[in-house]
Amino acid sequence: MDTIETKKRTRVRAYPAEFKAQLVAECEQPGASVAKVALAHGLNANMLHTWRRDAGGTPAGGKPGAQPEFVSLPLPAPTVPATSxxxxxxxxxxxxxxxxxxxxxxxxxxxxxxxxxx
Known part of the structure; x- marks a missing residue:
């Protein structure tokens, strides 16, 4: 008699949107590390990176794929003393x-x- 093996299906855990938003906000704090925030909550850092990307957050604070705006700053001309x-x-x-x-x-x-x- 042939037996059919069934694979146990692993369940993907779903997290509430509020929880995701809280962790994404923690990552945006000055000096925060995505890896440390993920570790503190028992998550993989890649998952948190995905949540940040989905929320539109990037390390530079802009939209993913967007180029940062160039800001020209006027600088005074260097002065060299005539006697140097x-x-x-x-x-x-x-x-x-x-x-x-x-x-x-x-x-x-x-x-x-x-x-x-x-």
Whole structure:
């Protein structure tokens, strides 16, 4: 006689919407970790990530897939005192050479230094 084996069906647990919302809100708190919140409630972090995605929450606070908005900030122009200079000091054994170069010619100083170090 042939016997048919039946597989035991695992039941997927359903969580109330209020519980999900509470955990998603906990994850949005400053300094909160999704993994810690999930562990504290005996859940897998992947499940909590899914709930956050379904709720529209992301770590950046925007919609999933949305690009963050670029915000341009005006910055003051860097000021270099007119009297400042680039000072390079080279030492080899007992010999020491110091060179001062005006900052407004920094590109020429860089080219000179590249040639010197070749």
């Amino acid at each position: 200079s680039i000072r390079i000091e080279l030492r080899r054994g007992a010999t020491s050479v110091a060179v001062s170069w005006p900052t407004d010619a920094a590109d020429a100083c860089a080219a000179w230094l590249r040639e010197l170090l070749r």
